[in-house]
Amino acid sequence: MADMAGYTGATGGAAVSPPRRVHVGDLLRRVGITGKGVVTAVPFFWLLLFFLVPFLIVFKIALSQTTVGIPPYTPMFETVGEEGRTTITLIWDNFRFLVSDDLYVISYLNSLWIAFVSTLFCLLIGYPVAYALAKSEPRWRTPLLMMVILPFWTSFLIRVYAWIMLLRDDGLVTANLNAVLMALGVIDQPLQILYTPTAAYIGIVYSYLPFMILPLYATLEKLDNTLLEAAADLGCPPWKAFLTITLPLSIPGILAGSLLVFIPATGEFVIPALLGGPDTLMIGKVLWDEFFNSRDWPVASAVAIALLVFLVVPIMWFQSIQGRQQEQEGA
Amino acid sequence: MPKSWFLRGALAVGLIFLYGPILLLIAYSFNDNRLVTVWSGFSFRWYGELMQNAQLLEAAWLSLRIAFITACGAVVLGTMAGLLMARFGPFRGRALFGGMISAPLVMPEVIMGLSLLLLFVSLEQLIGWPAGRGTTTIVIAHITFTMSFVAVVIQSRLVSLDASLEEAAMDLGARPAKVFFVITLPIIAPSVVAGWLLAFTLSLDDLVIASFVSGPGSTTLPMVVFSSVRLGVSPQINALATIVVAVVAVGIVIAGVMNARAERTRRRDEQMAQQG
Numbered sequence: 001m002a003d004m005a006g007y008t009g010a011t012g013g014a015a016v017s018p019p020r021r022v023h024v025g026d027l028l029r030r031v032g033i034t035g036k037g038v039v040t041a042v043p044f045f046w047l048l049l050f051f052l053v054p055f056l057i058v059f060k061i062a063l064s065q066t067t068v069g070i071p072p073y074t075p076m077f078e079t080v081g082e083e084g085r086t087t088i089t090l091i092w093d094n095f096r097f098l099v100s101d102d103l104y105v106i107s108y109l110n111s112l113w114i115a116f117v118s119t120l121f122c123l124l125i126g127y128p129v130a131y132a133l134a135k136s137e138p139r140w141r142t143p144l145l146m147m148v149i150l151p152f153w154t155s156f157l158i159r160v161y162a163w164i165m166l167l168r169d170d171g172l173v174t175a176n177l178n179a180v181l182m183a184l185g186v187i188d189q190p191l192q193i194l195y196t197p198t199a200a201y202i203g204i205v206y207s208y209l210p211f212m213i214l215p216l217y218a219t220l221e222k223l224d225n226t227l228l229e230a231a232a233d234l235g236c237p238p239w240k241a242f243l244t245i246t247l248p249l250s251i252p253g254i255l256a257g258s259l260l261v262f263i264p265a266t267g268e269f270v271i272p273a274l275l276g277g278p279d280t281l282m283i284g285k286v287l288w289d290e291f292f293n294s295r296d297w298p299v300a301s302a303v304a305i306a307l308l309v310f311l312v313v314p315i316m317w318f319q320s321i322q323g324r325q326q327e328q329e330g331a
Numbered sequence: 332m333p334k335s336w337f338l339r340g341a342l343a344v345g346l347i348f349l350y351g352p353i354l355l356l357i358a359y360s361f362n363d364n365r366l367v368t369v370w371s372g373f374s375f376r377w378y379g380e381l382m383q384n385a386q387l388l389e390a391a392w393l394s395l396r397i398a399f400i401t402a403c404g405a406v407v408l409g410t411m412a413g414l415l416m417a418r419f420g421p422f423r424g425r426a427l428f429g430g431m432i433s434a435p436l437v438m439p440e441v442i443m444g445l446s447l448l449l450l451f452v453s454l455e456q457l458i459g460w461p462a463g464r465g466t467t468t469i470v471i472a473h474i475t476f477t478m479s480f481v482a483v484v485i486q487s488r489l490v491s492l493d494a495s496l497e498e499a500a501m502d503l504g505a506r507p508a509k510v511f512f513v514i515t516l517p518i519i520a521p522s523v524v525a526g527w528l529l530a531f532t533l534s535l536d537d538l539v540i541a542s543f544v545s546g547p548g549s550t551t552l553p554m555v556v557f558s559s560v561r562l563g564v565s566p567q568i569n570a571l572a573t574i575v576v577a578v579v580a581v582g583i584v585i586a587g588v589m590n591a592r593a594e595r596t597r598r599r600d601e602q603m604a605q606q607g
């Protein structure tokens with residue numbers, strides 16, 4: 001990191017340059033400490049220590065064996081050299097366990113499916129809202145945007161809790177929906193919504209909707225209106241202009257919004273735990289139970305690693321989209 | 332307002348969906364009945380009971396302290412990170428740093444919580460620090476995931492900001508540190524405040540990561556709310572939710588007014604500068 005410090009050394013020049021005032025900064029620089037170096041090194045090492053190293057530890061522990069005592073896994077820095085054989089035989093046990101038990105496989109697939117469907121619904125609800133925001137008069141945009149962001153600032157837990165009241169059997173949504181459906185003769189038994197996967201879908205779509213609307217709005221707002229005017233002048237109907245111009249140009253926003261919803265939704269714990277009931281198997285909840293109820297740290301770590309493997313591709317994709325957008329803004 | 336009726340409808344549906352549950356929650360916090368879905372008259376009863384709930388108040392106080400320290404730490408580290416990404420150009424390890432700073436934005440909380448806990452346990456075995464888990468470990472964990480949000484806010488502000496002012500100061504002989512504190516920081520101050528508030532809110536709201544890295548005796552407010560909601564719906568939670576919403580709404584309005592005023596001053600200054 002010495003080359004980042006910006007101090008190029010005192011080779012030559014010192015004799016010919018005029019005498020300068022001595023600053024504390026100069027003294028620090030002489031030992032290799034510069035403002036630039038500190039600004040680079042501090043956040044870099046913080047993230048290395050508290051973000052990257054922890055993942056390596058999770059990986060290590062996923063390959064360990066459960067032992068009795070605290071902490072409940074084999075020591076981290078054992079000498080592997082002598083017992084190389086035994087270690088290798090243990091290595092994939094936790095992962096083999098994940099594959100052998102239907103619970104984990106079903107939970108993974110279920111999580112991906114629930115996250116996918118929720119992302120789709122967020123897009124269906126969020127796109128018209130973002131489009132309406134982008135098309136509103138400039139003086140309305142900021143207040144309307146604030147109204148979309150405001151719920152995001154109130155507690156996530158409280159917003160999920162609000163749905164428990166609505167979706168209970170005697171809650172406003174469930175009771176009225178059942179009354180209407182039974183009057184129409186669609187159902188003869190009242191539906192239960194709370195503590196079913198449907199409630200988990202509703203909760204995820206509700207909680208993550210702002211994450212879909214904001215990137216979509218950012219893309220749609222920058223859209224060049226002259227393209228649409230040109231299309232209209234050439235006799236293109238508005239719906240066709242939307243499909244051939246607006247929609248393709250908003251794809252970066254659609255992708256960014258979808259990833260911002262899909263990735264965290266896959267590992268979601270709170271919503272399935274509070275709204276979904278025992279039938280909603282999601283991998284975040286399984287990890288939580290494995291850790292807090294079964295106290296099986298190695299299996300919990302293996303679950304985390306397997307979840308991460310599923311999410312590495314979308315996370316990398318998200319980063320490349322973000323990087324490209326920043327380059328465009330910077331240009 | 333958009334001109335087309337379809338778009339007005341879409342906006343209305345979206346906003347009703349976003350606000351309906353919260354408004355209903357607020358309405359029922361003033362309901363006298365213990366059954367939250369039966370209305371039996373207006374009352375402040377649950378607010379009174381909330382104020383008697385020592386466990387909840389203690390957890391709220393702990394959460395506020397943690398959120399305050401977290402927000403201050405996250406603003407310092409996040410501003411450094413944002414500066415690094417927006418102004419320092421290419422440096423060795425930039426790709427790795429970019430990955431580490433943006434990954435917490437989307438990383439599932441269960442993974443971050445588990446990995447940080449395992450780090451703390453391993454560190455304790457290795458060097459004896461941190462001794463046990465509690466406020467310190469929660470603060471470190473919260474700074475780690477909130478600094479990413481601060482960095483994004485600061486970085487996007489810096490990228491849209493014309494660097495010529497900073498370059499001019501540099502040409503006139505100001506040192507980088509002076510340029511930052513005299514020129515850059517005052518200009519990005521609204522984003523720094525926004526980042527602080529964002530980190531504060533995220534920390535106050537976090538249940539999953541705090542659950543992993545907390546120890547006995549460090550139970551935060553979301554942890555208390557979560558366990559009480561799991562046992563069933565409680566009207567006290569409605570009252571608590573209403574207070575949270577009210578505080579947030581007041582904060583947003585104040586921030587909005589201050590922002591609008593700053594914007595007006597800036598515009599007037601620009602006009603005066605142009606008129607010479």
